[in-house]
Amino acid sequence: MAKIISMEEAIAKISDGASIMFGGFIGCGNAHKVVTALADSGKKDLTMICNDASMPNGPDGDEYYGVAKLIHNRQVKKLIASHVGMNPEVAQQMNEGTLEVVLVPQGTLVEMIRAGGAGLGGVITPTGVGTIVEEGAHVHGKIEIDGKTYLIERPLRADVAIISGHKIDKRGNVWYKGTTRNFNHVMATAADLVIAEADHIVEVGEIAPEDVVTPGVFVDYIVQGGIS
Amino acid sequence: MERSMIKGYIAARVAKELKDGDVVNLGIGLPTLVPQYLSEDVHVTLQSENGIIGTGPKPSPEEAEPIYVTDAGGSPAMAGFGGCYIDSATSFGLIRGGHVDATVLGALEVDETGNLSNWIIPGKKVPGMGGAMDLVVGAKKVIVAMEHTAKGAHKILKRCKLPYTAVHCIDLIITEMGVIEVTPQGLLLKEINPEFSVAQVQAATEAVLIISPELKPMA
Numbered sequence: 001m002a003k004i005i006s007m008e009e010a011i012a013k014i015s016d017g018a019s020i021m022f023g024g025f026i027g028c029g030n031a032h033k034v035v036t037a038l039a040d041s042g043k044k045d046l047t048m049i050c051n052d053a054s055m056p057n058g059p060d061g062d063e064y065y066g067v068a069k070l071i072h073n074r075q076v077k078k079l080i081a082s083h084v085g086m087n088p089e090v091a092q093q094m095n096e097g098t099l100e101v102v103l104v105p106q107g108t109l110v111e112m113i114r115a116g117g118a119g120l121g122g123v124i125t126p127t128g129v130g131t132i133v134e135e136g137a138h139v140h141g142k143i144e145i146d147g148k149t150y151l152i153e154r155p156l157r158a159d160v161a162i163i164s165g166h167k168i169d170k171r172g173n174v175w176y177k178g179t180t181r182n183f184n185h186v187m188a189t190a191a192d193l194v195i196a197e198a199d200h201i202v203e204v205g206e207i208a209p210e211d212v213v214t215p216g217v218f219v220d221y222i223v224q225g226g227i228s
Numbered sequence: 229m230e231r232s233m234i235k236g237y238i239a240a241r242v243a244k245e246l247k248d249g250d251v252v253n254l255g256i257g258l259p260t261l262v263p264q265y266l267s268e269d270v271h272v273t274l275q276s277e278n279g280i281i282g283t284g285p286k287p288s289p290e291e292a293e294p295i296y297v298t299d300a301g302g303s304p305a306m307a308g309f310g311g312c313y314i315d316s317a318t319s320f321g322l323i324r325g326g327h328v329d330a331t332v333l334g335a336l337e338v339d340e341t342g343n344l345s346n347w348i349i350p351g352k353k354v355p356g357m358g359g360a361m362d363l364v365v366g367a368k369k370v371i372v373a374m375e376h377t378a379k380g381a382h383k384i385l386k387r388c389k390l391p392y393t394a395v396h397c398i399d400l401i402i403t404e405m406g407v408i409e410v411t412p413q414g415l416l417l418k419e420i421n422p423e424f425s426v427a428q429v430q431a432a433t434e435a436v437l438i439i440s441p442e443l444k445p446m447a
Contacts, residue, residue, distance in 0.1 A: 025278040025316070026302035028295065051316070052356075055302065059294035085355025086302060094354070101354075106277065107320030107362030114317050127324065127362045130395035166296070178297030178313060179279040179305075185315040213315075 002172025002196070002219040007037045010195050010223045014038065014160055019047035021113065021161040021191055022067050023184030026086055027054040029176070030066030031164035031197035033225040038162075039069035046070065047078040049113070049158055051106060051183050053087035074098065080156070082106035105133060108153055110186055112138065115155035117189025117218075123153040161191035164225065165214070167207055168198035172216030175207045181214075188218040197225035229423055234375060234404045237421075240265040241402050241446060242332055242373045246272050253277060253323065253363055255333030256301045258373050262332055273311075275328060276300045277319050277359040282311025300359065323359065324366035331367035333360065334374045337388040340435035342398040342410035344372065345390035357393060364397040376403035382434040384408070384415070405429045406446055414438050419446040 011034075014020065024030035050067055058065030064072045071079075071089050078100040084090040093099035104112070111123045122140060129149050133139070140152040163184040165174035174196060176184065188194050196219045229237065235258050243265035246252060250272045254260050266272065274283040276299040283299060284306050292304035297313075299305035307313060314322075322328060337345040344364055347357040364370050377383055384401065401408040406429055407419035417437045420429060422445045430437050 025300075026298065028278070028298045028302070052358075059304070081356060083356035083358035085353075085358075091354060103354075103356045105357050105361040106316070106359040107324050107366075110316040110320055125324065127365045127394075129365075131361065131392045133357075133361065176313075178293065179276075180296055181313065181315045182279050183316050186317050 002170070002216050002222050004170065004201065004222045004224075007033065007223055010034060010221060011037050011041045011043070013193060013195070013221070014043055016043055017045040018043070018160055019049065019158040021158040021183070021187040022048060022050040023161070023163045023182060023187050024054070024066055025051050025179065025182040027058055027066035027068070028178075029164055029180030029182050029184055030054065031162045031225060032066055034162050034195060034197045034223060035066055035069060039073050039075065042075070044075050045077045046075050047080070047158075048076045049080045049156065051109065052081050052083045053079060053090045055086040056088070071099070078102070080104060080109070082109050102136065102138070104136065104138065109156075110183060112153050112156040113183070113190045114186045116157040117186060120155055122155055124150045125153060126150050156190065158191040159193065161187040161194045162197070163188050163194065163214070164197045166199045167202050168196055168200070168219070168222050169202050169204045169207050169216070170222070171204050172196060172219030172222060173207050173212040174214035174216070174219065175211055176213055185214050188214045194219050195221045195223060197223050199226050229404055229421070235261060237404055238373050238375075238402055241407065242371055243267075245369070245371055245400065246270060246330060248272075250329040251275055251281075251327060253328050253331045253367065255331070255360070257334055259332040259334065275319075275322065276305060277323060277363070279314050279316060279319050280305060280307050280311060281314060281322070282308050284308025284311060320359070320362050323362050326366060326368060328363070328367040330369040330371060331363045332371045332373050333363065335372045335383065337383055337385055337390050338372055338398055338401055339385045339388045340414045342396045343388045344370075344393045344398050345388040346393050348391050350391065360393050364394045369399050370397050372398050372401045374403060376405040376429075376432050382432070385434045405432060408437070411438070416440055417443060419444045421446045
Protein backbone atom coordinates (compact mmCIF):
# COMPACT_ATOMS: atom_id res chain seq x y z
CA MET A 1 0.00 0.00 0.00
CA ALA A 2 1.16 3.50 -0.78
CA LYS A 3 2.93 5.32 2.04
CA ILE A 4 3.22 9.05 2.56
CA ILE A 5 6.83 10.16 2.83
CA SER A 6 8.67 13.47 2.97
CA MET A 7 10.30 15.05 -0.06
CA GLU A 8 13.74 14.32 1.44
CA GLU A 9 12.85 10.65 1.84
CA ALA A 10 11.56 10.51 -1.73
CA ILE A 11 14.73 12.00 -3.21
CA ALA A 12 16.88 9.67 -1.09
CA LYS A 13 15.26 6.73 -2.88
CA ILE A 14 16.64 7.87 -6.23
CA SER A 15 20.22 6.92 -7.12
CA ASP A 16 22.71 8.54 -9.45
CA GLY A 17 22.41 6.82 -12.83
CA ALA A 18 18.76 5.87 -12.31
CA SER A 19 16.35 5.59 -15.21
CA ILE A 20 13.32 7.70 -14.40
CA MET A 21 9.99 8.12 -16.12
CA PHE A 22 8.46 11.56 -15.72
CA GLY A 23 4.81 12.05 -16.57
CA GLY A 24 3.92 15.31 -18.25
CA PHE A 25 3.54 17.02 -21.60
CA ILE A 26 5.54 20.22 -22.13
CA GLY A 27 5.60 20.59 -18.37
CA CYS A 28 1.85 20.13 -17.90
CA GLY A 29 1.56 17.20 -15.50
CA ASN A 30 5.21 17.12 -14.44
CA ALA A 31 5.55 16.50 -10.70
CA HIS A 32 6.86 20.01 -10.15
CA LYS A 33 7.83 19.79 -6.48
CA VAL A 34 9.65 16.46 -6.82
CA VAL A 35 11.40 17.61 -9.99
CA THR A 36 12.55 20.80 -8.25
CA ALA A 37 13.84 18.80 -5.28
CA LEU A 38 15.60 16.39 -7.65
CA ALA A 39 17.19 19.35 -9.43
CA ASP A 40 18.37 20.76 -6.09
CA SER A 41 19.71 17.35 -5.06
CA GLY A 42 22.30 17.25 -7.82
CA LYS A 43 21.61 13.56 -8.62
CA LYS A 44 23.41 12.88 -11.86
CA ASP A 45 23.77 10.63 -14.91
CA LEU A 46 20.02 10.13 -15.04
CA THR A 47 18.16 8.56 -17.92
CA MET A 48 15.02 10.61 -18.40
CA ILE A 49 12.03 9.03 -20.08
CA CYS A 50 9.49 11.74 -20.75
CA ASN A 51 7.36 12.78 -23.70
CA ASP A 52 9.50 15.92 -24.05
CA ALA A 53 12.01 18.08 -22.21
CA SER A 54 9.45 20.78 -21.35
CA MET A 55 10.39 24.38 -22.15
CA PRO A 56 12.61 27.11 -20.73
CA ASN A 57 9.80 29.24 -19.31
CA GLY A 58 6.63 28.09 -17.62
CA PRO A 59 3.18 29.64 -17.99
CA ASP A 60 3.67 31.66 -14.83
CA GLY A 61 7.01 32.94 -16.08
CA ASP A 62 9.01 30.56 -13.89
CA GLU A 63 12.42 29.66 -15.26
CA TYR A 64 13.12 26.11 -16.49
CA TYR A 65 9.62 24.70 -16.33
CA GLY A 66 9.31 21.20 -14.88
CA VAL A 67 11.82 18.67 -16.21
CA ALA A 68 13.64 21.44 -18.10
CA LYS A 69 15.40 22.09 -14.78
CA LEU A 70 17.11 18.69 -14.93
CA ILE A 71 18.28 19.31 -18.49
CA HIS A 72 19.51 22.78 -17.56
CA ASN A 73 21.47 21.37 -14.59
CA ARG A 74 23.00 18.73 -16.87
CA GLN A 75 21.78 15.94 -14.59
CA VAL A 76 20.51 13.93 -17.56
CA LYS A 77 22.89 11.85 -19.69
CA LYS A 78 20.24 10.15 -21.80
CA LEU A 79 16.79 11.34 -22.80
CA ILE A 80 14.13 9.14 -24.36
CA ALA A 81 11.36 11.40 -25.71
CA SER A 82 9.14 12.06 -28.70
CA HIS A 83 9.68 15.80 -29.03
CA VAL A 84 12.45 18.08 -27.77
CA GLY A 85 11.95 21.14 -29.98
CA MET A 86 10.51 23.35 -27.24
CA ASN A 87 13.69 23.15 -25.14
CA PRO A 88 16.71 24.54 -27.03
CA GLU A 89 19.10 23.31 -24.34
CA VAL A 90 18.52 19.75 -25.53
CA ALA A 91 19.87 20.45 -29.03
CA GLN A 92 22.74 22.39 -27.49
CA GLN A 93 23.77 19.53 -25.19
CA MET A 94 23.25 17.01 -28.01
CA ASN A 95 25.60 18.97 -30.24
CA GLU A 96 28.16 19.18 -27.44
CA GLY A 97 27.95 15.41 -27.13
CA THR A 98 26.97 15.52 -23.46
CA LEU A 99 23.36 14.36 -23.87
CA GLU A 100 22.21 11.29 -25.76
CA VAL A 101 18.73 11.73 -27.20
CA VAL A 102 16.57 8.85 -28.41
CA LEU A 103 13.48 9.99 -30.28
CA VAL A 104 10.48 7.68 -30.38
CA PRO A 105 7.08 8.45 -31.94
CA GLN A 106 4.73 9.59 -29.20
CA GLY A 107 2.16 6.86 -29.67
CA THR A 108 4.89 4.23 -29.76
CA LEU A 109 6.57 5.63 -26.64
CA VAL A 110 3.42 5.52 -24.57
CA GLU A 111 2.57 2.05 -25.83
CA MET A 112 6.10 0.74 -25.10
CA ILE A 113 5.62 1.99 -21.54
CA ARG A 114 2.16 0.46 -21.35
CA ALA A 115 3.62 -2.86 -22.57
CA GLY A 116 6.40 -2.58 -19.99
CA GLY A 117 3.82 -2.18 -17.26
CA ALA A 118 1.44 -4.80 -18.59
CA GLY A 119 3.87 -7.67 -18.97
CA LEU A 120 3.76 -7.70 -22.75
CA GLY A 121 6.76 -8.67 -24.84
CA GLY A 122 6.52 -5.64 -27.09
CA VAL A 123 4.39 -3.45 -29.27
CA ILE A 124 3.50 -4.18 -32.88
CA THR A 125 2.78 -0.88 -34.60
CA PRO A 126 2.53 0.46 -38.15
CA THR A 127 4.00 3.79 -37.00
CA GLY A 128 7.52 4.39 -38.28
CA VAL A 129 7.53 1.76 -41.03
CA GLY A 130 9.66 3.02 -43.92
CA THR A 131 11.30 5.74 -41.81
CA ILE A 132 14.54 6.05 -39.86
CA VAL A 133 12.60 4.97 -36.76
CA GLU A 134 13.17 1.43 -38.08
CA GLU A 135 16.85 1.81 -37.16
CA GLY A 136 16.14 2.63 -33.48
CA ALA A 137 17.75 0.54 -30.75
CA HIS A 138 14.31 -0.12 -29.29
CA VAL A 139 13.12 -1.75 -32.52
CA HIS A 140 13.31 -5.52 -32.44
CA GLY A 141 12.46 -5.98 -36.10
CA LYS A 142 9.63 -5.96 -38.59
CA ILE A 143 6.79 -8.36 -38.99
CA GLU A 144 4.11 -8.83 -41.64
CA ILE A 145 0.69 -9.79 -40.41
CA ASP A 146 -2.13 -10.36 -42.89
CA GLY A 147 -0.28 -8.42 -45.56
CA LYS A 148 0.50 -5.36 -43.45
CA THR A 149 3.97 -4.45 -42.19
CA TYR A 150 4.60 -3.46 -38.58
CA LEU A 151 7.55 -2.59 -36.38
CA ILE A 152 8.11 -4.65 -33.26
CA GLU A 153 9.07 -2.26 -30.47
CA ARG A 154 10.50 -3.45 -27.18
CA PRO A 155 8.63 -2.75 -23.93
CA LEU A 156 10.05 0.00 -21.76
CA ARG A 157 10.43 0.06 -17.99
CA ALA A 158 12.36 2.26 -15.59
CA ASP A 159 13.84 2.17 -12.11
CA VAL A 160 11.59 4.98 -10.96
CA ALA A 161 8.42 6.70 -12.19
CA ILE A 162 7.68 10.18 -10.87
CA ILE A 163 4.06 11.00 -11.47
CA SER A 164 1.75 13.83 -10.54
CA GLY A 165 -1.90 13.73 -9.52
CA HIS A 166 -4.29 16.42 -8.37
CA LYS A 167 -6.00 14.39 -5.68
CA ILE A 168 -4.36 11.27 -4.30
CA ASP A 169 -5.93 9.38 -1.45
CA LYS A 170 -3.94 7.74 1.31
CA ARG A 171 -4.05 4.41 -0.51
CA GLY A 172 -2.45 6.01 -3.56
CA ASN A 173 -5.54 6.17 -5.76
CA VAL A 174 -5.04 9.01 -8.22
CA TRP A 175 -7.38 11.51 -9.83
CA TYR A 176 -5.95 13.91 -12.38
CA LYS A 177 -7.01 17.40 -13.30
CA GLY A 178 -7.27 18.62 -16.89
CA THR A 179 -4.75 17.20 -19.33
CA THR A 180 -2.19 16.33 -16.65
CA ARG A 181 -2.89 12.61 -16.79
CA ASN A 182 -1.13 12.27 -20.19
CA PHE A 183 1.82 9.89 -19.60
CA ASN A 184 1.41 9.83 -15.80
CA HIS A 185 -1.19 7.09 -15.85
CA VAL A 186 0.81 4.52 -17.86
CA MET A 187 4.15 5.40 -16.28
CA ALA A 188 2.73 4.50 -12.88
CA THR A 189 2.53 0.90 -14.11
CA ALA A 190 6.00 0.55 -15.61
CA ALA A 191 8.63 1.30 -12.95
CA ASP A 192 10.09 -0.59 -10.00
CA LEU A 193 9.45 2.36 -7.72
CA VAL A 194 6.57 4.79 -8.20
CA ILE A 195 6.55 8.14 -6.45
CA ALA A 196 3.36 10.15 -6.82
CA GLU A 197 3.21 13.85 -6.05
CA ALA A 198 -0.21 15.00 -4.89
CA ASP A 199 -1.51 18.54 -5.14
CA HIS A 200 -3.91 17.38 -2.45
CA ILE A 201 -3.59 14.27 -0.29
CA VAL A 202 -7.13 13.23 0.61
CA GLU A 203 -8.77 10.62 2.82
CA VAL A 204 -9.60 7.22 1.39
CA GLY A 205 -13.13 7.42 -0.02
CA GLU A 206 -12.91 11.03 -1.09
CA ILE A 207 -12.22 9.84 -4.62
CA ALA A 208 -15.16 7.63 -5.60
CA PRO A 209 -14.12 4.18 -6.84
CA GLU A 210 -15.44 4.96 -10.31
CA ASP A 211 -13.43 8.17 -10.45
CA VAL A 212 -10.08 6.57 -9.64
CA VAL A 213 -7.92 6.84 -12.76
CA THR A 214 -4.69 5.22 -11.59
CA PRO A 215 -5.30 2.58 -8.90
CA GLY A 216 -3.26 2.94 -5.74
CA VAL A 217 -1.77 -0.56 -6.09
CA PHE A 218 0.61 0.92 -8.66
CA VAL A 219 1.83 3.67 -6.33
CA ASP A 220 4.57 3.06 -3.74
CA TYR A 221 5.03 6.49 -2.18
CA ILE A 222 3.04 9.71 -2.01
CA VAL A 223 4.61 13.10 -1.42
CA GLN A 224 2.82 16.35 -0.75
CA GLY A 225 3.08 18.68 -3.72
CA GLY A 226 0.89 21.61 -4.54
CA ILE A 227 1.40 24.28 -7.12
CA SER A 228 3.54 26.94 -5.51
CA MET B 229 -1.90 36.91 -53.71
CA GLU B 230 -0.91 39.12 -50.77
CA ARG B 231 1.41 37.18 -48.49
CA SER B 232 -0.70 37.94 -45.45
CA MET B 233 -3.72 36.34 -47.16
CA ILE B 234 -2.10 33.02 -48.03
CA LYS B 235 -2.55 31.14 -44.78
CA GLY B 236 -6.19 32.09 -44.41
CA TYR B 237 -6.88 31.19 -48.06
CA ILE B 238 -5.39 27.72 -47.58
CA ALA B 239 -7.17 27.20 -44.24
CA ALA B 240 -10.52 28.21 -45.78
CA ARG B 241 -10.12 25.60 -48.51
CA VAL B 242 -9.09 22.92 -46.00
CA ALA B 243 -12.24 23.68 -44.00
CA LYS B 244 -14.37 22.51 -46.96
CA GLU B 245 -12.83 19.04 -46.70
CA LEU B 246 -14.19 18.51 -43.20
CA LYS B 247 -17.61 17.01 -42.72
CA ASP B 248 -20.14 17.48 -39.98
CA GLY B 249 -19.34 15.05 -37.16
CA ASP B 250 -15.70 14.47 -38.11
CA VAL B 251 -13.10 13.89 -35.43
CA VAL B 252 -10.17 16.08 -36.47
CA ASN B 253 -6.60 16.61 -35.28
CA LEU B 254 -4.95 19.86 -36.33
CA GLY B 255 -1.20 20.41 -36.40
CA ILE B 256 0.37 23.56 -35.07
CA GLY B 257 0.49 26.77 -37.14
CA LEU B 258 -1.66 27.14 -40.25
CA PRO B 259 -3.95 24.15 -39.51
CA THR B 260 -5.17 25.81 -36.31
CA LEU B 261 -6.80 28.49 -38.49
CA VAL B 262 -9.13 25.95 -40.11
CA PRO B 263 -12.01 25.92 -37.55
CA GLN B 264 -12.78 29.62 -38.08
CA TYR B 265 -13.61 28.86 -41.72
CA LEU B 266 -16.00 25.97 -41.10
CA SER B 267 -19.50 26.63 -42.38
CA GLU B 268 -22.20 26.95 -39.74
CA ASP B 269 -23.68 23.53 -40.40
CA VAL B 270 -20.38 21.71 -39.95
CA HIS B 271 -19.47 20.81 -36.39
CA VAL B 272 -16.30 18.83 -35.87
CA THR B 273 -14.79 17.30 -32.74
CA LEU B 274 -11.25 18.53 -32.34
CA GLN B 275 -8.73 16.24 -30.73
CA SER B 276 -5.49 17.33 -29.07
CA GLU B 277 -3.07 14.42 -28.82
CA ASN B 278 -1.85 15.38 -25.35
CA GLY B 279 -5.26 14.32 -24.10
CA ILE B 280 -8.37 16.23 -25.15
CA ILE B 281 -11.30 14.99 -27.18
CA GLY B 282 -13.59 17.89 -27.98
CA THR B 283 -11.20 20.77 -27.50
CA GLY B 284 -13.21 23.90 -26.84
CA PRO B 285 -12.61 27.52 -27.72
CA LYS B 286 -9.43 29.11 -26.43
CA PRO B 287 -9.95 29.96 -22.75
CA SER B 288 -10.03 33.58 -21.66
CA PRO B 289 -7.12 34.69 -19.45
CA GLU B 290 -9.46 34.25 -16.45
CA GLU B 291 -10.44 30.71 -17.49
CA ALA B 292 -6.96 29.55 -18.52
CA GLU B 293 -5.19 27.13 -16.19
CA PRO B 294 -2.08 26.21 -18.18
CA ILE B 295 -0.61 24.38 -15.19
CA TYR B 296 -3.43 21.87 -15.63
CA VAL B 297 -4.84 22.14 -19.14
CA THR B 298 -3.01 22.75 -22.38
CA ASP B 299 -3.25 21.72 -26.01
CA ALA B 300 -0.56 19.72 -27.79
CA GLY B 301 1.39 22.90 -28.50
CA GLY B 302 1.57 23.71 -24.79
CA SER B 303 -0.86 26.64 -25.04
CA PRO B 304 -3.72 27.08 -22.58
CA ALA B 305 -6.75 25.10 -23.71
CA MET B 306 -9.85 23.42 -22.34
CA ALA B 307 -12.32 20.76 -23.26
CA GLY B 308 -15.51 22.19 -24.72
CA PHE B 309 -19.04 21.25 -23.69
CA GLY B 310 -19.27 17.46 -23.88
CA GLY B 311 -15.53 17.06 -24.32
CA CYS B 312 -13.22 15.00 -22.14
CA TYR B 313 -9.66 14.51 -20.99
CA ILE B 314 -7.85 11.25 -21.69
CA ASP B 315 -4.44 9.74 -21.09
CA SER B 316 -1.79 9.45 -23.81
CA ALA B 317 -2.30 5.72 -24.46
CA THR B 318 -6.02 6.29 -25.07
CA SER B 319 -5.21 9.33 -27.19
CA PHE B 320 -2.88 7.41 -29.47
CA GLY B 321 -5.20 4.43 -29.53
CA LEU B 322 -7.76 6.83 -30.91
CA ILE B 323 -5.26 8.14 -33.45
CA ARG B 324 -3.64 4.90 -34.53
CA GLY B 325 -6.89 2.98 -34.40
CA GLY B 326 -8.52 4.95 -37.19
CA HIS B 327 -10.94 6.89 -35.00
CA VAL B 328 -9.67 10.25 -36.24
CA ASP B 329 -11.38 11.15 -39.52
CA ALA B 330 -8.89 13.74 -40.68
CA THR B 331 -5.58 15.24 -39.69
CA VAL B 332 -4.34 18.52 -41.13
CA LEU B 333 -0.66 19.28 -40.91
CA GLY B 334 2.16 21.19 -42.52
CA ALA B 335 5.14 19.74 -44.37
CA LEU B 336 8.74 20.46 -45.22
CA GLU B 337 8.49 18.19 -48.27
CA VAL B 338 5.93 15.94 -49.89
CA ASP B 339 6.32 13.77 -52.94
CA GLU B 340 4.41 12.23 -55.81
CA THR B 341 3.88 8.92 -54.02
CA GLY B 342 2.34 10.58 -51.00
CA ASN B 343 5.44 10.43 -48.82
CA LEU B 344 5.70 13.11 -46.15
CA SER B 345 8.75 14.69 -44.50
CA ASN B 346 8.03 17.15 -41.74
CA TRP B 347 9.93 16.30 -38.57
CA ILE B 348 13.66 16.65 -38.98
CA ILE B 349 16.37 18.49 -40.90
CA PRO B 350 19.42 16.38 -40.07
CA GLY B 351 22.28 18.43 -38.69
CA LYS B 352 20.11 21.52 -38.46
CA LYS B 353 16.88 20.96 -36.66
CA VAL B 354 16.05 17.87 -34.64
CA PRO B 355 12.84 18.67 -32.79
CA GLY B 356 11.48 15.12 -32.88
CA MET B 357 8.41 13.63 -34.48
CA GLY B 358 6.09 14.05 -31.51
CA GLY B 359 2.76 12.56 -32.51
CA ALA B 360 3.06 13.26 -36.24
CA MET B 361 4.13 9.76 -37.30
CA ASP B 362 1.20 8.16 -35.52
CA LEU B 363 -1.25 10.74 -36.82
CA VAL B 364 -0.43 10.31 -40.50
CA VAL B 365 -0.43 6.54 -40.21
CA GLY B 366 -3.67 6.36 -38.25
CA ALA B 367 -5.96 9.15 -39.47
CA LYS B 368 -8.45 8.18 -42.16
CA LYS B 369 -7.62 11.25 -44.23
CA VAL B 370 -4.28 13.07 -44.22
CA ILE B 371 -4.40 16.62 -45.52
CA VAL B 372 -1.18 18.56 -45.97
CA ALA B 373 -1.84 22.30 -45.76
CA MET B 374 1.16 24.40 -46.67
CA GLU B 375 2.56 27.12 -48.87
CA HIS B 376 3.34 25.70 -52.28
CA THR B 377 7.06 26.51 -52.14
CA ALA B 378 9.56 27.53 -49.49
CA LYS B 379 10.36 31.03 -50.75
CA GLY B 380 10.49 29.65 -54.29
CA ALA B 381 12.23 26.36 -53.47
CA HIS B 382 10.22 23.28 -54.44
CA LYS B 383 8.45 21.43 -51.64
CA ILE B 384 6.32 19.13 -53.80
CA LEU B 385 8.96 16.78 -55.12
CA LYS B 386 9.43 13.63 -57.16
CA ARG B 387 10.94 12.08 -54.04
CA CYS B 388 11.40 13.62 -50.59
CA LYS B 389 15.02 14.27 -49.67
CA LEU B 390 14.50 14.70 -45.93
CA PRO B 391 13.78 11.71 -43.69
CA TYR B 392 10.18 10.57 -43.95
CA THR B 393 7.51 11.06 -41.35
CA ALA B 394 5.65 8.24 -43.07
CA VAL B 395 5.48 6.72 -46.54
CA HIS B 396 2.45 6.79 -48.85
CA CYS B 397 0.34 8.51 -46.24
CA ILE B 398 -0.93 11.74 -47.84
CA ASP B 399 -4.38 11.98 -49.39
CA LEU B 400 -4.61 15.65 -50.28
CA ILE B 401 -2.23 18.61 -50.60
CA ILE B 402 -3.76 22.06 -50.32
CA THR B 403 -1.67 25.14 -51.09
CA GLU B 404 -2.33 28.71 -52.17
CA MET B 405 -1.95 27.54 -55.79
CA GLY B 406 -4.26 24.58 -55.85
CA VAL B 407 -5.67 21.34 -54.54
CA ILE B 408 -3.70 18.21 -55.37
CA GLU B 409 -4.86 14.66 -54.77
CA VAL B 410 -2.36 11.84 -54.35
CA THR B 411 -3.46 9.04 -56.71
CA PRO B 412 -1.81 5.74 -57.68
CA GLN B 413 -0.85 7.41 -60.98
CA GLY B 414 0.71 10.47 -59.33
CA LEU B 415 -0.30 13.93 -58.25
CA LEU B 416 -3.60 15.05 -59.68
CA LEU B 417 -4.23 18.80 -59.82
CA LYS B 418 -7.98 19.04 -59.20
CA GLU B 419 -8.42 22.71 -58.41
CA ILE B 420 -6.38 25.76 -59.25
CA ASN B 421 -6.32 29.22 -57.77
CA PRO B 422 -7.54 31.42 -60.68
CA GLU B 423 -4.67 33.82 -60.00
CA PHE B 424 -2.26 31.23 -61.40
CA SER B 425 -1.92 29.36 -64.69
CA VAL B 426 -1.37 25.63 -64.87
CA ALA B 427 2.11 26.35 -66.20
CA GLN B 428 2.89 28.49 -63.15
CA VAL B 429 1.70 25.78 -60.75
CA GLN B 430 3.76 23.17 -62.60
CA ALA B 431 6.82 25.43 -62.52
CA ALA B 432 6.45 25.71 -58.75
CA THR B 433 6.24 21.90 -58.46
CA GLU B 434 9.10 19.49 -59.04
CA ALA B 435 6.85 16.47 -59.47
CA VAL B 436 4.99 16.25 -62.76
CA LEU B 437 1.35 17.11 -62.18
CA ILE B 438 -1.48 15.26 -63.83
CA ILE B 439 -4.05 17.88 -64.77
CA SER B 440 -7.58 16.80 -64.05
CA PRO B 441 -9.87 16.96 -67.12
CA GLU B 442 -12.38 18.50 -64.69
CA LEU B 443 -9.97 21.09 -63.32
CA LYS B 444 -11.98 23.56 -61.27
CA PRO B 445 -11.23 26.98 -59.90
CA MET B 446 -10.18 26.75 -56.25
CA ALA B 447 -12.84 28.21 -54.00
